[in-house]
Amino acid sequence: MGKSFSKDEHHGDLESSFTLYFKNFKTESKIIPQETIDSIELHLTKGNIQGANSAISAALKNIDNVPINVAVTGESGAGKSSLINALRGVGPEDEGAADIGVVETTMRRTAYKHSKVKTLTLWDLPGVGTMNFPPKEYLEKVKFREYDFFIIVSATRFTKLELDLAKAIQFMKKNYYFVRTKVDDDLQNEKKSKARTFDRKNILSKIRNSYIDTLKKNGLDAPQIFLISNRYLSDYDFPVLMNTLVKDLPAQKRHNFMLSLPNITEATIDRKNKSMQQTIWLEAFKTGLLATLPVVGILRDDVEKVKEKLNHYRVLFGVDDESLEVIAKDSQVPAEQLKKIIKSPYLLDSKKRETLEEKLLKYLEKFASVNGGLLATGLYFRKTFYLQLLLLDTVTEDAKVVLRETYSKISSNSHHPQLLTMDECYSFLTFLTGFVVVFFILSYLRLWAWNEV
Known part of the structure; x- marks a missing residue:
């Protein structure tokens, strides 16, 4: 019960890919506990797809709640x-x-x-x-x-x-x-x-x-x-x-x-991106696992969820319309100017003609969704992960562009006003007075020398 293929059939690919992915993250950066990672790996080792899927779903739900x-x-x-x-x-x-x-x-x-x-x-x-x-x-x-x-x-x-x-x-x-x-x-x-x-x-x-x-x-x-x-x-x-x-x-x-966290530096925005990548990878891995079960894949319709995901990322990274209006007010940069320099709102508008490779991929997805197995796992994982990663990276770059656009404006308006202190004013006036006195003395001496000649 819960097994769709044996260890020999998938050659440990699922387990090894899961293990390798989380080895890339330091302990203080992982968003799920190590014991959860170990539990998922154990299910994969035993070929228990449903068990692994349930553990990932529970981990994602726990993060959200x-x-x-x-x-x-x-x-x-x-x-x-x-x-x-x-x-x-x-x-x-x-x-x-x-x-x-x-x-x-x-x-x-x-x-x-x-x-x-x-x-x-x-x-x-x-x-x-x-x-x-x-x-x-x-x-x-x-x-x-x-x-x-x-x-x-x-x-x-x-x-x-x-x-x-x-x-x-x-x-x-x-x-x-x-x-x-x-x-x-x-x-x-x-x-x-x-x-x-x-x-x-x-x-x-x-x-x-x-x-x-x-x-x-x-x-x-x-x-x-x-x-x-x-x-x-x-x-x-x-x-x-x-x-x-x-x-x-x-x-x-x-x-x-x-x-x-507020988008105060590009490093903060990048850390948000890396954290989001972990949830995207887990969701994509879970999608791939479900696709190993025959017929399950063909019943899934992800098209309607893409726009929802994009809007969700825009809100989290502060480049949705409401956030841009607030940023515009604080930075005194017009909201329309900010909307012109970002790309995420228009990411799903352009319709490209399907290439032969894209058509072939669709046929392969349809074939794999009926038959299940590792072919479906790879296709659905790839589609889910890279599509969401494209959305995330676009929104991330938008957040950086907005930060750059508004930072200089905020700095010039209010950040660390470079006003001269009283001592600095006194020093400057002293220097200016001395310069004027010296200038007039030199001018007088030059005039006197000229008259003598």
């Missing part, structure tokens, strides 16, 4: 709400955005759903200092068991209560991350006060080391501090923080969290 809960805590004004909005990919004025700059009065946690990845919830927790409980009791009150990890946010320094909270989280075997926000403000203030000796890299290093020393003195071994700006996400440590969170999550939660 498993909840991800992120807790964000810190004192009022530390930038919690801005960070939550950044992680959700929404602006401060967008519908459903967390309120920024509001004094914290509630003692309850507040849930914020991600706009595109419905399984991701970010929880705004009241600062530990606002609740009259020791850290361990605080964690019980905010239901610490529900969260995958904690982000402890500060804009100045971490208080004794927050450090004790980190120890309690560590004791309860949960991951936590210290995030220092508003470093762009620190740099700007430092530049105003010490314009002549200003050294961006050195200042950031001092901020980081001061926090690390404080944390170590409080018994928190080798803590990692992430210095970020909620306004300029691609700068500082925000990309490093995101990579760390993705790596530390369980495999089955890794994929959806990766997809939730």
